[in-house]
Amino acid sequence: MKETIRRLPDAELEVMQAVWACEPPVARTDIETIVGQTHPMAVTTLLTLLTRLVEKKFLSVAKEGRRSLYTPLVTRHDYLASQSRRFIDKVCGGSLSAFASALCDSGLEKEELRQLRDLLERGQL
Numbered sequence: 001m002k003e004t005i006r007r008l009p010d011a012e013l014e015v016m017q018a019v020w021a022c023e024p025p026v027a028r029t030d031i032e033t034i035v036g037q038t039h040p041m042a043v044t045t046l047l048t049l050l051t052r053l054v055e056k057k058f059l060s061v062a063k064e065g066r067r068s069l070y071t072p073l074v075t076r077h078d079y080l081a082s083q084s085r086r087f088i089d090k091v092c093g094g095s096l097s098a099f100a101s102a103l104c105d106s107g108l109e110k111e112e113l114r115q116l117r118d119l120l121e122r123g124q125l
Contacts, residue, residue, distance in 0.1 A: 005074055006056065020076040025070060027068075059073060
C-alpha cells in the first residue's frame with residue numbers, strides 16, 4: 001500500500017493547487033497571481049505557507065539570484081489518491097459501498113456518474 005500523505009490545511013492546499021497549475025519550477029509571483037484570483041493574501045502570509053510546505057516536504061525550493069523557485073515533491077494525483085483513501089477509511093469506515101452510495105447522493109449529475117462508470121469499466125481508474 002502507498003504511503004499516506006498527510007492532509008494539508010485549506011490555505012496550504014490552495015497554495016499547492018496553484019503550484020500544481022504551473023510548469024515547475026514556479027516563482028512566488030506566479031503562485032501569488034493564481035492564489036490571488038480566489039483567495040487574496042498578503043505576501044508575508046504566502047511566504048509563510050510556502051515555508052511550511054517546504055518543511056513538510058511538499059515543495060523544494062531553489063534560489064535563482066534573489067528569487068525562490070518552488071518545485072512540487074508531491075503530485076496532485078498522489079495527494080488526491082491518498083486523501084481519497086483516507087476519506088474512505090475515516091468517514092466511510094473503509095466501506096466502498098458506503099462511499100459509492102454517498103457519491104451517488106452527492107448531487108452529481110447522471111452524466112457525471114455515467115462518465116465515472118465508463119472510466120471504471122475501461123480500467124482507466
